[in-house]
Amino acid sequence: MTEYERSRTMPAQPEHVFDQAADVGRLDTWLPDALHVEAGELPAVTVHEDRADEDTAAVLRARPEQMRLEWGTREHGGYAGWLQVAGVGGGTSEVTLHLSFFDAGHDPGEGAVVDALDTSLRRLEEQVRQRVGHTAD
Template sequence: MTEYERSRTMPAQPEHVFDQAAQIGRMDAWLPQDLHVEAGDLPAVTVREEGVDEDISALLRARREQMRIEWGTRDQGGYAGWLQVAGIDSGTSEVTVHLSFFDDAHDPGEEAVQDALDTSLRRLEEQVRLGGGDTG
């Protein structure tokens, strides 16, 4: 099993950051650009990767009371991950994203994953900034 983790500080209340991250219909705005999530009968979702013919069945759970989103593949068991939002001080949050690859065949490699995590966190921060200020 291989694990990766990245964090980023964002200038917004944790509730606002979480609300922006947890909107399934807007996840494309911050996920890696080649991944698209479509809601099914929640917690079931379908993940579509550009350039890949087969959709991936996955589970996604957003727990606002914990400021945590968890996901993972449903049938293959290839990977899982979570996003955690924590308040740091007045008006600032830290967002941590963690990925676990249980099968080396699903792991695209450290450089690719770290780049994707950094880009996703940057894109989420942009979405948070454009999303109407803080909700706290």
């Protein structure tokens, strides 16, 4: 098993960050460009990966009371991940993304995963900034 984790501080209350991250209809705004999530009857979702042009049955669970999202593949258990939002005071939050690959065939390698995690966190922060900016108007 291989695990990766990245964190980023965001200028918003944890509830705002979690609400943005957990919005199933807006996951594509912060996930890597090559991944697209289609919600079925939650927690069931289908993840389409452009690179392999494949659909994968997955699960996505939001745990608002913990400000945590959890996901993973359904049938073959190739990978799992989570996103955790924590308040750090002063109206800011820390968001941590974690991925675990149980099958080496699913792991695209450290460079690709770290880049995808960093890009996803940056994109989520951009979405949060836009939303917080609009609510302040």
